[in-house]
Amino acid sequence: MAVRAGTLDHVISAAQFDRPLLDALFARATALEGTRGHSLTGRIMATLFYEPSTRTRLSFESAMLRLDGSVLGTEAAHVFSSAMKGETLEDTIRMVCAYADVIVLRHDREGAAAQAAVVATVPVINAGDGPGEHPTQSLLDLFTIERELGRIGGLHVAICGDLRFGRTARSLARLLALYDGVRISFVAPDVVQVGPDIRALLDDRHVPYQLSPRLDDVIGSADVVYQTRVQKERFTDPAEFERARGAIRIDAATMQRLPATSVVMHPLPRVDEIDPEVDSDPRAAYFRQAANGVALRMALLELLLA
Incomplete structure (x- = not known):
């Protein structure tokens, strides 16, 4: 059975999700993992990406194809679309609605997904709007926490790195607030707190x-350490970037202080904030986390289209 169809018209913010919907979505994602189906036969998904992406775009495309749907789209839409000629986002969305049944939109400007949804006649999924939100990433992050630790309620989650521009961190905090007993530590220098x-x-x-400015202050009791990249592309002041760069880093010595039952997550891509020597540690969950995106996005596409 698919999750509740018609519950959402668009996916713009993590704030749209409640506990019953999350539970249904995660159950469906678990059922879909590693499978192929025909629930979206004949449906078309358009990926419209104005910013670079690897995991989000490819996992959405994989999800749609695994449900027997079709995919069309463009990368670098600022260059390889009529935006290059001055076309507004609204006009682009109106036209893409004529070609597809759902639009997955990534944009460099906060609020762009909400702006697109106003004129869209098909569901719009926010795949990241500048420093705003990335709701589907936070959904797969939460799904990963539940799969790795067996629960979400009662956990201590340390969210680290770029929390000023980090849309994944913002969306995850919104969803964690739905669970009883959750405690959050925001670990970052002041400039990106x-x-x-x-x-x-x-x-x-x-x-x-x-x-907290230091991971050492909280790591001993953390169930989840959620590390993020300092996003150089969003800084207008190079001096601020240099103050934030490298402030929170996870290496083998850090892992020695992390409880044996805890996990380290990262929405990826990473630069140097997690040393590759950590990859072989079974508590390093970030590649498993990325893989979970396919099943979660399959369930979400069914929710909107099936």
């Missing part, structure tokens, strides 16, 4: 959290 909007959300939901 989490913003007041996320802190206000957690305060409103009575989710305990702390801000």
Whole structure:
């Protein structure tokens, strides 16, 4: 049985998901893992990416093809689309709606996915809107935590790195706030520490959290260490980037302080914030995390289209 069709018109923000919907989505993703089906035969997905992507674009395309759907799209849409000629995002979306049954949109500007959804006549999935949100990444992150640790409630999650521009971290914090007993540590230098909007959300939901500049301060009790890349492309001040760069790094010595039952995650790509020597540690879950994106996105596409 597919998850509840018609529950969502678009996927723009992690804030659209509640616990019953998450539970249904994760159950369906588990059932779909490693399978192929025909639930989306005849349906077409358009991937419209204005920013680079490897995992998000390819896992969405793999998910659609595994459900017997078809895929069309463009990378570097700023260059390889009529945006190069000055076409507005709204006009591009109106035209793509004539060619596809669902649009997966990545854009460099926060709010672009919501802007697209206003004029779209087919579902729009936000695959990252600048420093705003990346809801499908946070869904697969949460799915991974549940699969790796068997639960989400009651965990201590340390979210590290670029929390100012890191859309994956922002979306994950929103979803973690739905679970009882979760405690969050935001580990980052001040220049890229989490913003007041996320802190206000957690305060409103009575989710305990702390801000720390050092991973050593929290790693001993962390069930999940969620590391992120410092996003050089989003800084306008090179000096700020240099202050943030390399501030939080995970290596073999770090792993010695991490509990044996904990996991390290990363939305990828990484640069130098996780040493490759960590890859062989069974607690390094980031490649398993990336692989989980296919089944999760299969379930999400069914939710919107089946």
